[in-house]
Amino acid sequence: MGKIIIDPVSRIEGHLKVEAVVEDGKVKEAKSSGTLFRGLELILRGRDPRDAQRITQRICGVCPTSHSIAAALNLDSAFGIADKIPDNGRIIRNLILGAAHIADHILHFYHLVALDYVDVARLAKYEGNNPALNSIKNFIARGELGPFVPRYEGDYRLSDEANEQAVAHYVSAFDMRRKSQEMLALFGGKMPHNVGIMPGGVASVPTVDNITSFLWKLKELQEFIDNVYLPDVLVIAQVYSDYFEIGRGCGNLLAYGSYEMDGKEADLTKRNRFFKPGTTATNLKYSELDPTKITEEVKHSWYADSISGRHPSRGDVVPDEEKKGAYSWLKSPRYDKAVFEVGPLARIMVNYVGDNPEVKSLVDSALSQANLRPDKMFSVMGRNLARALETKIIADAMAGWVLELKPGESAYINYKLPEETTGMGLVGAARGALGHWMEIQEGKIANYQVVTPSTWNISPRDDNDQPGPLEQAITGTNIRDEANPFEIVRIVRSFDPCLACSVHLLSPKGHDLGEFRVC
Amino acid sequence: MDTKEYPAIWLQAAGCTGCSVSLLNVINPSIKNLLVDEVLPGCHINLRFHPTVMAGAGAPAIEVMVDTSKKKKGGYILIVEGAIPTAKDGIYGVVGEQDGRPVTMKAWIETLAKDALAVIALGSCAAFGGIPAAYPNPTQCRSVGEVLQAKGISTPLVNVPGCPPHPDWFVGTVATILLSGLPEPDDLDEHSRPKAFYGQTIHENCPRRAYYDENKFAKKFGDPGCNYELGCRGPITHADCPLRLWNNKVNWCVGCGATCIGCTEPEFFDISPLYEKVSEVALPEGEVN
Numbered sequence: 001m002g003k004i005i006i007d008p009v010s011r012i013e014g015h016l017k018v019e020a021v022v023e024d025g026k027v028k029e030a031k032s033s034g035t036l037f038r039g040l041e042l043i044l045r046g047r048d049p050r051d052a053q054r055i056t057q058r059i060c061g062v063c064p065t066s067h068s069i070a071a072a073l074n075l076d077s078a079f080g081i082a083d084k085i086p087d088n089g090r091i092i093r094n095l096i097l098g099a100a101h102i103a104d105h106i107l108h109f110y111h112l113v114a115l116d117y118v119d120v121a122r123l124a125k126y127e128g129n130n131p132a133l134n135s136i137k138n139f140i141a142r143g144e145l146g147p148f149v150p151r152y153e154g155d156y157r158l159s160d161e162a163n164e165q166a167v168a169h170y171v172s173a174f175d176m177r178r179k180s181q182e183m184l185a186l187f188g189g190k191m192p193h194n195v196g197i198m199p200g201g202v203a204s205v206p207t208v209d210n211i212t213s214f215l216w217k218l219k220e221l222q223e224f225i226d227n228v229y230l231p232d233v234l235v236i237a238q239v240y241s242d243y244f245e246i247g248r249g250c251g252n253l254l255a256y257g258s259y260e261m262d263g264k265e266a267d268l269t270k271r272n273r274f275f276k277p278g279t280t281a282t283n284l285k286y287s288e289l290d291p292t293k294i295t296e297e298v299k300h301s302w303y304a305d306s307i308s309g310r311h312p313s314r315g316d317v318v319p320d321e322e323k324k325g326a327y328s329w330l331k332s333p334r335y336d337k338a339v340f341e342v343g344p345l346a347r348i349m350v351n352y353v354g355d356n357p358e359v360k361s362l363v364d365s366a367l368s369q370a371n372l373r374p375d376k377m378f379s380v381m382g383r384n385l386a387r388a389l390e391t392k393i394i395a396d397a398m399a400g401w402v403l404e405l406k407p408g409e410s411a412y413i414n415y416k417l418p419e420e421t422t423g424m425g426l427v428g429a430a431r432g433a434l435g436h437w438m439e440i441q442e443g444k445i446a447n448y449q450v451v452t453p454s455t456w457n458i459s460p461r462d463d464n465d466q467p468g469p470l471e472q473a474i475t476g477t478n479i480r481d482e483a484n485p486f487e488i489v490r491i492v493r494s495f496d497p498c499l500a501c502s503v504h505l506l507s508p509k510g511h512d513l514g515e516f517r518v519c
Numbered sequence: 520m521d522t523k524e525y526p527a528i529w530l531q532a533a534g535c536t537g538c539s540v541s542l543l544n545v546i547n548p549s550i551k552n553l554l555v556d557e558v559l560p561g562c563h564i565n566l567r568f569h570p571t572v573m574a575g576a577g578a579p580a581i582e583v584m585v586d587t588s589k590k591k592k593g594g595y596i597l598i599v600e601g602a603i604p605t606a607k608d609g610i611y612g613v614v615g616e617q618d619g620r621p622v623t624m625k626a627w628i629e630t631l632a633k634d635a636l637a638v639i640a641l642g643s644c645a646a647f648g649g650i651p652a653a654y655p656n657p658t659q660c661r662s663v664g665e666v667l668q669a670k671g672i673s674t675p676l677v678n679v680p681g682c683p684p685h686p687d688w689f690v691g692t693v694a695t696i697l698l699s700g701l702p703e704p705d706d707l708d709e710h711s712r713p714k715a716f717y718g719q720t721i722h723e724n725c726p727r728r729a730y731y732d733e734n735k736f737a738k739k740f741g742d743p744g745c746n747y748e749l750g751c752r753g754p755i756t757h758a759d760c761p762l763r764l765w766n767n768k769v770n771w772c773v774g775c776g777a778t779c780i781g782c783t784e785p786e787f788f789d790i791s792p793l794y795e796k797v798s799e800v801a802l803p804e805g806e807v808n
Contacts, residue, residue: 006577007615010570039657048792054780058650061537115574139555144524144565147573174550181544185766189775192537192683196775203740203776412740
């Protein structure tokens with residue numbers, strides 16, 4: 001019996017360690033730990049509630065936009081203005097979130113995931129005349145190969161031609177994700193960490209010229225998504241089709257919904273959203289979402305058992321480093337006591353079974369091209385495919401939304417700061433369901449709790465000893481070569497973990513290094 | 520001409536990866552130029568360790584980092600993104616393992632900074648502590664400068680703050696080191712920031728300055744006028760954003776109607792609340808009317 005330890009897991013956001021116990025070539029048990037704690041929820045206490053929106057987006061520099069929106073929704077609801085945001089503000093928030101999703105998903109596929117499937121080193125023998133590929137060839141010839149080696153060796157299966165094309169797209173995708181952030185900055189001021197979104201709406205007043213500029217940047221991105229990104233995902237999905245059988249996970253999916261289609265409904269759970277909220281499972285039945293069923297459990301986390309099972313609105317942080325049976329500083333969010341995965345796969349499948357016509361037709365067409373049944377989406381490749389399909393759906397919808405803006409009209413309303421109240425902000429972040437909850441007392445933040453997508457996905461075992469979604473996805477996987485555990489890193493990266501978002505603290509205690517290590 | 524390789528190690532500590540993402544937005548050179556081409560004629564930055572970009576993971580990646588520090592002693596650039604947790608000897612942040620024990624970010628920085636050619640503290644967390652060091656600083660986060668000083672490490676240090684820093688500020692700092700060597704004391708301000716980028720306040724170059732001079736203040740976001748009364752930190756914040764602009768020059772913070780939130784200053788995030796007018800007494804003499 002061997003133990004594979006991967007620390008750090010690279011090409012993800014943040015600090016993650018994964019341990020897998022392997023027996024007869026199969027993962028028997030898996031554990032994931034985050035390795036950084038910043039305590040932002042503690043920093044928020046006692047501050048002016050409005051500052052939460054600026055501080056929480058700095059939870060993560062890859063997905064700050066989602067936090068800026070979740071926090072703005074949270075504050076809007078606390079300030080009693082959730083149904084009063086001007087349409088321009090609602091639409092610009094949608095456009096900013098959409099631009100962030102496009103940038104994130106392109107970055108994730110090409111720059112975080114692709115190097116697990118595409119062989120950059122093979123460009124040493126490139127003989128064509130693509131300038132980008134020749135500059136990579138020259139780079140390889142100079143012999144200093146960082147940051148592309150060291151890497152896991154072996155399972156690179158693309159043909160020379162497909163491989164060269166994928167590397168060329170790796171390079172052009174850098175420009176595309178950058179352009180998506182530029183599109184975002186037209187209304188958000190700058191990226192990362194936009195300043196445009198705030199409680200009350202958005203600072204920017206749209207003008208004809210930035211609407212036009214936005215539209216044409218979006219058009220270039222749509223062309224890339226349709227002609228490069230989606231086809232590349234389908235090529236990799238075909239060549240590595242066994243990854244539709246690997247990394248199935250817990251089989252339950254949850255989505256909060258995102259993109260406000262109606263600004264007049266104060267209750268987020270009743271509001272008309274472009275991606276609707278809900279849950280589904282491998283039975284492909286749709287259920288409505290009830291956010292009161294969310295709890296955070298801590299039996300296997302280094303927190304006092306007294307805070308276990310609470311709803312996030314009453315959440316707390318009471319560390320207990322000596323607790324027996326604990327092995328992580330992540331809490332375990334659960335829905336109705338069950339394990340749920342969140343992310344683009346969840347959003348796409350919830351809307352697939354929830355009768356969203358655009359989602360249904362696009363997913364059906366992709367599945368028929370790959371000759372797959374819908375339940376195969378519960379897999380490594382299904383997650384990558386869902387992310388690409390979602391990118392297309394969002395980009396196409398944005399082209400309509402941007403034309404709904406009214407040039408010269410305000411996107412913001414003033415408000416009064418309350419003394420005592422509570423708030424909730426739920427949004428579909430790039431990586432999945434993101435929730436912010438707060439309590440205000442004497443005009444200051446008394447409690448602020450954030451439950452991020454990666455806390456759901458990377459969570460440890462819960463009060464009923466059920467492993468988290470990533471742990472379940474790794475467990476049972478056959479590892480072909482323990483020295484090059486491609487299967488594990490491909491599973492991990494299919495979840496697009498964002499550890500700055502989710503991780504609390506790691507103690508040197510609890511590091512059981514096992515008999516030997518292969519990493 | 521032979522290409523000279525400048526090895527670089529990019530360590531992420533208590534941060535959010537936003538500085539790395541900001542660097543991906545660089546225009547000239549492009550990020551692809553930075554990674555694989557000569558960034559200046561005859562000079563290639565050999566980025567050997569970068570957690571978000573590198574292909575490798577786990578122990579082999581850690582080995583490259585250690586190997587660089589030993590074999591390229593005095594010849595590599597250490598770039599630190601994020602503040603350094605120091606409470607309980609740094610256990611709030613660990614990266615990788617050595618000899619079967621987790622290694623703290625604090626220990627990595629102490630080891631790697633000692634033998635570096637120069638250290639660049641990138642972003643406000645690395646330069647000044649930033650967000651994780653905001654009150655009550657639960658993990659006792661410190662800036663790179665403070666950690667080096669506590670250990671008596673005298674490797675040249677340049678602070679390139681910002682939340683995130685503009686990619687030009689980083690690339691410009693690196694290019695200056697490659698072209699003209701380490702910065703002279705006169706090139707840096709009292710907070711070790713390159714004067715070339717941080718020499719003036721936002722307020723001095725703000726396109727809304729004329730409103731301020733005429734006492735026309737916006738009462739609500741989106742209104743014309745100076746945003747000073749809405750909490751703008753422009754008068755006390757040093758950076759060239761109004762001239763340089765962001766994201767391929769499409770916009771910047773005040774340009775989109777919001778306020779400057781003071782992200783390049785040592786006091787960033789504790790001059791709060793951010794939406795309240797910055798106290799007149801906080802304004803440096805002679806810099807505003």
